[in-house]
Amino acid sequence: MTNPFLSSEEYDERAHALYDEGQYDEALALLREGLALYPSAVELHVGAGYARLARDEFMWARRSFEEALTLDPEHEDALAGLGEVLLKFGQVEAGLRAYERTIELGYEDDVDLMLQIGRALFREGYVEQSLAYFERAVQHADDSAEAVACIGYAQHRLGNDVEAMVALRRALTVDPQFAEARVYLANLLYDAGDLDAALLEFEKTSPEDHWDELGIWRLIELKKSVYKLKDNDGELKPWEARLVELAGETDAIDELLAEVEQAAMEADEAAHATEQGQLETLGSLLTGLVGQQQGGEHSSDSESVAEQAGAPANTHDGSSTDVLMADSDTHRVIMRDGTVFEGSWEEIVQALRDARDAGRPLDEYMAIEARRFYGATGMRVASHAPEAFIRGSADAGMLRIVR
Structure with missing residues (x-):
C-alpha cells in the first residue's frame, strides 16, 4: 500500500x-x-x-x-x-x-564500516585483508570487544593461535560477558591441549551461549573426566538438552538429500567395481597372449584367446569372482601422517574412532570430527553415514582414499 x-x-x-x-x-x-x-x-x-x-x-x-x-x-x-x-x-x-x-x-574511523568490510572479506576467504580492516577498527575503538575478537578470529584462521588467544583474552577483558569470544577461546585452548584452562572457560558459559555442538561435547567430556560424572548426572542435563535443540529434527528434504547422496555413492562404487573387474579380465587375456607367443602352449590362436578370456570367471569354481566382490567391499585410506586404515567404510571409521577417542559412539565421533574438520578447512563434512564421512574427509584433504 x-x-x-x-x-x-x-x-x-x-x-x-x-x-x-x-x-x-x-x-x-x-x-x-x-x-x-x-x-x-x-x-x-x-x-x-x-x-x-x-x-x-x-x-x-x-x-x-x-x-x-x-x-x-x-x-x-x-x-x-x-x-x-x-x-x-x-x-x-x-x-x-x-x-x-x-x-x-x-x-577509517567509522568502526562499524571497518568491521562490515572486514567481515565481508573474512567470509569470502580473504583473511589477511580482513585483518587489516579489523585492526583499523581497533585503532579507533580499542574498547570494542567485538572488534578485538574479530582480530582473534582472523589470526586463528591464519594459523596464528597464540596471537588469536591473546586477542580473545583481551576482548574478554573489555567485555567479560562476550560469550562468543569465550566459547571460541575455550575451543582453541582445547585444541592446544590445555584442557584445564579450556574447562575453566567453558564453565563460564551457559548452554544458550553455544550455537555449535562441538564446544558442548567437549565441555561434557571434560566434566565427566575431571569431576567423574556419570552419563546420567543431572549437571549434564541442560547441556544435553541444548545438544538436542541444536541438532533439531531432520526434515523431509534433508532425508531425501541423504538418500540421493547414498544412492549416488553406491552407484559410483558399483561402477568402480565393474571397471576393476573388466581391467583384471583384460589383464589376464593379455598375459595369456604373451604366454602363447613365448611358450607355444596352445594349438590355435582362437582356442588360446577363448581359454584365457574365460579363466578369471571359471578358475576354482568362481572364486575369482568372489575375490573381486570382496575387494569391492574393502577400502584403504591413508591419513595425513601416513597411517593406513583398511576395511569396510564402517570398520575404517571405527578404527579412526578407536585411535582418537575410543569408547565414544560412532555417530558422535563422526559429528565431532566433522566439526573439527570444518574449523580447520572451512569445508563441511557429512557425518550421517561412514562412507559419506570418509569421502567428505577426503574432499576436505584430511585423508586420501586409495581403494
Missing part, C-alpha cells in the same frame, strides 16, 4: 528496521515503493542493494549500489556494498579498490 505522506528518510528508516528484523522481502518492497516516489534518493538505492544482497540477488544488488554511486560517488555504504558484490563475482581487485576508496575518503 502506498504511503504518500512518507519522506524518503522515513522510507529508509522503516525499511532499515525491517532489514534488522530479517524481513528482507518486506524491506525491499518498501524501498521500491519509496524509489518510485523518490528515484534520486541515494539511501533508498543503498538500502535496496543490501536487501538484494541479503536475498543473494547479486546482480540486482550491484545495480542498486552502482545507481547509488552514480548519484553520490563518495557514499561509503554504497562503496562497501559494491565491494562485497564484486568479491562474490570474483572481481577481487575491483572489490578491494572499492574498499580502499572508503579509506581514501577518510572513513
